[in-house]
Amino acid sequence: MERDELERLVGGRLRLGFDEILNHPRLPEARHAYLRHFVRLYEGDPFLVRLLLQAGRFFVFHCAAVIETAQDMSKRETWFTVAALKQQLAIFGYASGRQVDHLVARLREVGFLEQHRAPGDGRVRLLASTPKLRAHHAEWLATNCIPLAMLFPDHDYGPVLSHDRAFHALHCSTSLPFHPVSARLLMTLPDTLLFFAHAAGPLIQNAVLKAAMDAADPNAAVPYIDAADRFGVSRTHVRNLMKDAELAGLVRITGRGGHSIQILPRFWASYDRGLALGMYLHDAVTVLAMKQWAASPAESGTTAHLAAE
Numbered sequence: 001m002e003r004d005e006l007e008r009l010v011g012g013r014l015r016l017g018f019d020e021i022l023n024h025p026r027l028p029e030a031r032h033a034y035l036r037h038f039v040r041l042y043e044g045d046p047f048l049v050r051l052l053l054q055a056g057r058f059f060v061f062h063c064a065a066v067i068e069t070a071q072d073m074s075k076r077e078t079w080f081t082v083a084a085l086k087q088q089l090a091i092f093g094y095a096s097g098r099q100v101d102h103l104v105a106r107l108r109e110v111g112f113l114e115q116h117r118a119p120g121d122g123r124v125r126l127l128a129s130t131p132k133l134r135a136h137h138a139e140w141l142a143t144n145c146i147p148l149a150m151l152f153p154d155h156d157y158g159p160v161l162s163h164d165r166a167f168h169a170l171h172c173s174t175s176l177p178f179h180p181v182s183a184r185l186l187m188t189l190p191d192t193l194l195f196f197a198h199a200a201g202p203l204i205q206n207a208v209l210k211a212a213m214d215a216a217d218p219n220a221a222v223p224y225i226d227a228a229d230r231f232g233v234s235r236t237h238v239r240n241l242m243k244d245a246e247l248a249g250l251v252r253i254t255g256r257g258g259h260s261i262q263i264l265p266r267f268w269a270s271y272d273r274g275l276a277l278g279m280y281l282h283d284a285v286t287v288l289a290m291k292q293w294a295a296s297p298a299e300s301g302t303t304a305h306l307a308a309e
Helices: 003-010 018-022 027-042 046-051 055-069 082-091 097-109 131-151 165-186 190-196 201-214 227-231 235-247 265-294 297-308
Strands: 113-118 121-129 221-223 251-254 260-263
Touching: 003 165, 003 265, 018 265, 027 046, 027 131, 027 201, 027 265, 055 082, 055 097, 055 121, 055 131, 055 165, 082 097, 082 121, 082 165, 097 113, 121 131, 131 165, 131 265, 165 265, 190 201, 190 235, 190 265, 201 221, 201 227, 201 235, 201 260, 201 265, 227 235, 235 251, 235 260
Parallel strands: none
Antiparallel strands: 113 121, 221 260, 251 260
């Protein structure tokens, strides 16, 4: 699982192995905690739901948080421009410049991105994230580290979980070199990509898996059609997604009118693999960020003050 490349980026041995995470006896418990926090993060907030209606919009949102923090105004090649954003998104398979322009425009409309002239060069337009984007990204990052903190309580995820603003910026800038390996590993998850290819796919996926776990019976039939109302997509769209998932061997559509699904073993296994992969990558970035954090006592003092505000 790209261990050599990750160790090169981290500058030493990884703290956790992929198999160590995937085979952890408490992984199902950590999965349930992650699903609860993920659904809670978006439930009841139509604005954030719309953010994830398109996978591409989410990648723009994530890359924006990362590129901006790695920006050095003395180095033009690091400037946070639309061109730099397109370069990063191409790593994740979004090569359409027109699509990226549309997604950037949409995020500007909803107050997640701003654009202004570069100091000293009015020909260049720089993008900038807003406090709204940074706050949500910090919450998203903490949600992804919750299962790590559950499974490995001896490791320190405190700065992430407390939404420490300076550490969040450090974590984002640290993660930029990890993007190519992250994209390659994402391509090993065809079932995850199936949901990413559909509008609101990750939201619907997590909602039905959480419903199945809440039922405390892995074979229970759970309704899925209400996801259309919860996430602002059509019932036909949700039904077609479930048909695709059934063809992939992930679910079995059941019940009167086919309005319920049974989660099949392949779905649980592939989801756990994706969750473990995300944890594997997040921990590698966190290890490197914590090294840099420990080497900057002045920064640590600053963030302690910010966290107390």
